[in-house]
Amino acid sequence: MDTTPFTTRPELAGTFGMVASTHWLATAAGMATLEAGGNAFDAAVATGFVLQVVEPHLNGPGGEVPVLFARGDGRHGVTAPVVLCGQGVAPAGATIEAFDHLGLDLVPGTGLLAATVPGAVGAWLTLLRDHGTLPLESVLRFAIEYAETGHPVVPRVSATVASVSAHFRSHWPTSAATWLSADGDPPAPGSLFRNPVLASTYRRLLDAARGPSREAQLDAALSAWYSGFVAEAVDRFCRGPVRDDSGRDHAGFLTGQDLAGWTATYEPPVTLDWRGWTLAKAGPWSQGPALLEALAVLDGVLPEGRTRRAPSAAPDADLVHACVEAVKLAMADREAWYGDVDTVPTDVLLSEPYAVERRALLGTHASTGLQPGSPGGRRPQLPRHVLAAHARAHAVSTGAGIGEPTVAPTGTTRGDTCHVDVVDRWGNLVSATPSGGWLQSSPVVPELGFALGTRAQMFWLEEGLPNSLAPGKRPRTTLTPSLASRDGVPTLAFGTPGGDQQEQWQLCFWLAHTLAGLDLQAAIDAPAWHTTGFPSSFYPRETTGEVVVESRIGDDVITELRRRGHTVTVSDPWSLGRLSAVSRDPVTGVLRAAANPRGMQGYAAGR
Numbered sequence: 245m246d247t248t249p250f251t252t253r254p255e256l257a258g259t260f261g262m263v264a265s266t267h268w269l270a271t272a273a274g275m276a277t278l279e280a281g282g283n284a285f286d287a288a289v290a291t292g293f294v295l296q297v298v299e300p301h302l303n304g305p306g307g308e309v310p311v312l313f314a315r316g317d318g319r320h321g322v323t324a325p326v327v328l329c330g331q332g333v334a335p336a337g338a339t340i341e342a343f344d345h346l347g348l349d350l351v352p353g354t355g356l357l358a359a360t361v362p363g364a365v366g367a368w369l370t371l372l373r374d375h376g377t378l379p380l381e382s383v384l385r386f387a388i389e390y391a392e393t394g395h396p397v398v399p400r401v402s403a404t405v406a407s408v409s410a411h412f413r414s415h416w417p418t419s420a421a422t423w424l425s426a427d428g429d430p431p432a433p434g435s436l437f438r439n440p441v442l443a444s445t446y447r448r449l450l451d452a453a454r455g456p457s458r459e460a461q462l463d464a465a466l467s468a469w470y471s472g473f474v475a476e477a478v479d480r481f482c483r484g485p486v487r488d489d490s491g492r493d494h495a496g497f498l499t500g501q502d503l504a505g506w507t508a509t510y511e512p513p514v515t516l517d518w519r520g521w522t523l524a525k526a527g528p529w530s531q532g533p534a535l536l537e538a539l540a541v542l543d544g545v546l547p548e549g550r551t552r553r554a555p556s557a558a559p560d561a562d563l564v565h566a567c568v569e570a571v572k573l574a575m576a577d578r579e580a581w582y583g584d585v586d587t588v589p590t591d592v593l594l595s596e597p598y599a600v601e602r603r604a605l606l607g608t609h610a611s612t613g614l615q616p617g618s619p620g621g622r623r624p625q626l627p628r629h630v631l632a633a634h635a636r637a638h639a640v641s642t643g644a645g646i647g648e649p650t651v652a653p654t655g656t657t658r659g660d661t662c663h664v665d666v667v668d669r670w671g672n673l674v675s676a677t678p679s680g681g682w683l684q685s686s687p688v689v690p691e692l693g694f695a696l697g698t699r700a701q702m703f704w705l706e707e708g709l710p711n712s713l714a715p716g717k718r719p720r721t722t723l724t725p726s727l728a729s730r731d732g733v734p735t736l737a738f739g740t741p742g743g744d745q746q747e748q749w750q751l752c753f754w755l756a757h758t759l760a761g762l763d764l765q766a767a768i769d770a771p772a773w774h775t776t777g778f779p780s781s782f783y784p785r786e787t788t789g790e791v792v793v794e795s796r797i798g799d800d801v802i803t804e805l806r807r808r809g810h811t812v813t814v815s816d817p818w819s820l821g822r823l824s825a826v827s828r829d830p831v832t833g834v835l836r837a838a839a840n841p842r843g844m845q846g847y848a849a850g851r
Contacts, residue, residue: 252841255765262837262850263287264824265664266302266741269395270294271839273386274666275849277378284672285313285375286383288664289368292678293387295662296364296694297442298395299845300683301404302741303662305445306696307680308332308363310526311371312513312727314734316671316828325524325727325734327511329718330367332360334700336715337497343705343713348490350629351701351713353783354685355488356496358698360719362478364678365449365469367508373462375672380453380465384446391693392443394436398845401437401683405430408684415487416687419695423683441693448473470507475500477691486687489783498696513727516540516594519548521758522729528710529584531781532724533593535747537574539754540599542566545606546759559771559797561804563755568775568791568810569606571748573615575778580616580624583710584718592619610809612789614778627704627711630779630787661723661741667826667835675725675737677746701783722781726750730830738764738825740840744781748774749821757825764825764838771797772820794820818842826850 256262261284263274274291282290288311296304303309311328343351351358372383405412405423409430412420422439424430431437452468453461468474482496513524516536523539525532545566581588592598598619605615616624661679666672680697688695702720703713711720724746725739740749749772756767773793779785791810793802796817805812824839824846837848 251766251769253765253838255763256837256848256850258835258851259669259833260835260851261287261666261668262826262835262848263291263664263666264826264837264839264846264848265291265295266662266822266824266840266846267295267298267398268845268847269298269390270664271847271849274664276386277383278668280378280382282378282382283376283670284666284668284674285371286378287668288666288674288676289372289376290383290386291664291666292364292368292676293384294390295664295678297387297390297439298398299401299662301401302660302682303364303678304681304683305365305442305692305694306362306686307678307682308360308697308699308721308723309367309676309678310530310721310723310725311367311674311676312524312526312725312737313371313375313674314672314727315375316668316673325513325729327513327526328367328371329509329511329526330363331529331699331718331721331723332363332506332697333716333718334360334703334713335497335499335502337499338700338713338715340705340707340713342497346494349705350783350785351703351705352489353698353701355486355494355698356482356498356686356696357488357494358700359482359496359498359686359696360699361498361502361506362681362697363506363508364681366466366506369462369466369469370508373459379458380462381450384450388443388446391439391446394438396434397431397437399433400843402430402433404684418688418690419683421690422688422693439693441690443693445474445692445694471500471504474692475503477689478503478696481689496696514590514594518543519758520730522732524727524729525724528582528588528590528720529718530721530724531578531582531744531747533582533590534571534574534578535724535726535750536594537577537599538567538570538747538751540594540596541570541573541603541606543599544603546755559773559801561801561808564773564793564797564801564805565808565810566606567751567755568773568777569611571751571775572611572777573602573605573617576614576616579614579630579779580626581619581710582720583712584720585710588710589619589622608808625709627706627709629704629706629785660743663725663739663741663822663824665737665739665824665826665837667737667828667837669833669835671828671830673727673734673737673826673828675727675739677723677725677739677741679723679741702781720781722746724750733830735830736825736827738823740821740823742821744778745774745820749823752821753823753825764827764836768823768825768838768840773797774820792820794818822846824848
């Protein structure tokens with residue numbers, strides 16, 4: 245098998261600025277913002293708003309976004325990474341008792357019951373206010389234009405609308421009015437699609453952005469969204485029952501008061517030092533620390549970097565097996581320990597003694613069953629549903645795809661998202677993973693032109709767990725951007741859509757780049773894999789126990805993985821992940837960028 249690194253595109257290099265995202269129009273909007281004199285924060289916000297319009301099956305204004313960033317000073321590198329949390333919380337009325345009263349033991353994956361406070365717009369506006377330089381109009385104009393005058397629909401949007409069109413017609417008339425033609429047809433791939441109601445919402449936000457300074461104007465826009473016309477429309481709409489995954493109609497818990505009481509917040513990231521790098525992730529209200537734990541376990545198993553010989557794009561069976569088994573251990577700890585609580589033993593989970601303890605569990609054959617650890621001697625507790633679902637492992641096949649959501653006719657989706665990375669000539673770095681508010685997740689709010697999110701489906705309706713549902717609490721999300729430092733200087737931002745697979749596809753990229761020595765584009769292009777040997781974060785929370793690999797990984801590797809007891813599903817050669825990445829050399833100032841060719845949507849731009 246030829247192990248020479250193959251790249252579909254060149255790694256971009258320049259000195260002015262770089263933008264990479266999951267859609268070319270969003271990337272172009274970000275680059276145009278840099279060219280207009282904006283910085284990386286301005287460009288990231290412009291890109292994020294365009295993604296709401298052009299990838300509506302993957303994110304929207306009713307969704308959420310975690311952001312990792314570092315500020316540059318243009319001379320001596322950048323400041324330490326910071327997390328901006330745009331993950332909304334559970335409504336005041338969303339309690340385990342309330343769901344029990346409705347006869348539900350899982351939060352439905354569609355409809356209004358799963359709505360949390362929509363945090364994406366709040367986070368984007370906060371990032372722009374605190375770290376950007378441009379007024380709201382300058383970064384929002386691209387999204388308004390594409391919503392108002394139209395944008396060519398990508399095939400996956402058409403397919404997603406088609407898959408839920410009958411449900412729209414029968415149960416969600418506001419979504420039918422937005423997404424289906426007068427004849428009830430979904431938009432054709434490549435056709436020009438307009439959402440004038442959403443454009444009007446953006447324009448109303450601009451109209452509200454009045455004040456004596458740029459910061460005051462953005463505060464006024466935030467107030468309009470969370471205490472003004474948007475909050476009022478959301479409150480009214482959530483009072484009316486709509487059909488959800490339970491097969492029944494339910495009203496939502498979300499109120500205008502819930503929106504008024506929420507703001508995006510800053511917090512320090514969780515980090516791991518790994519072979520000269522420091523990798524930063526959001527805290528255990530995300531799944532971010534799972535990648536760090538997997539790397540800590542692998543540190544004593546993987547060989548040193550291959551810098552003394554030609555870099556190779558071909559992972560061998562030893563590497564894939566070790567990664568799969570380490571990920572299973574990290575994800576078992578995710579299920580037992582992660583949540584929006586102060587008691588998560590993150591320091592212990594990422595400590596060297598704990599990594600040694602977990603590393604001892606790595607065997608030569610595939611493991612079965614969840615194996616959460618006992619950090620600090622504490623006994624792990626798994627949700628009852630997880631135990632039952634894991635017992636049904638292999639009963640349901642997830643299949644494989646490029647990270648686009650698997651959508652049922654009722655709108656149930658295994659979830660997916662978008663991603664954006666930006667670096668500018670001053671050394672500012674931004675990595676963000678917007679998601680939620682999918683067009684298939686919930687009916688369109690008719691006055692606003694967008695749907696609410698369903699992130700509360702990730703809570704457990706069982707008392708006493710780190711991720712148990714409670715008012716004002718963040719669900720343990722799958723959204724997980726990354727920012728890495730070298731010698732204490734942040735230099736690399738990357739991430740991917742993919743639900744539970746996000747950490748795994750980022751692991752593939754990370755090892756290809758840092759261990760195999762591939763450049764950003766070659767590392768993204770390298771064959772990818774993942775395991776489903778742990779419970780899905782999405783309704784109905786099943787476990788399947790597969791190892792999914794791109795066929796390019798090679799027959800010999802696939803045969804050896806099966807010999808080791810893995811249930812291997814071979815996916816199409818270019819099907820797993822939608823990564824993007826940007827970097828900055830702190831010595832030379834050279835900027836680099838790359839984006840995923842899979843799905844033919846992601847692009848990088850720069851100069």
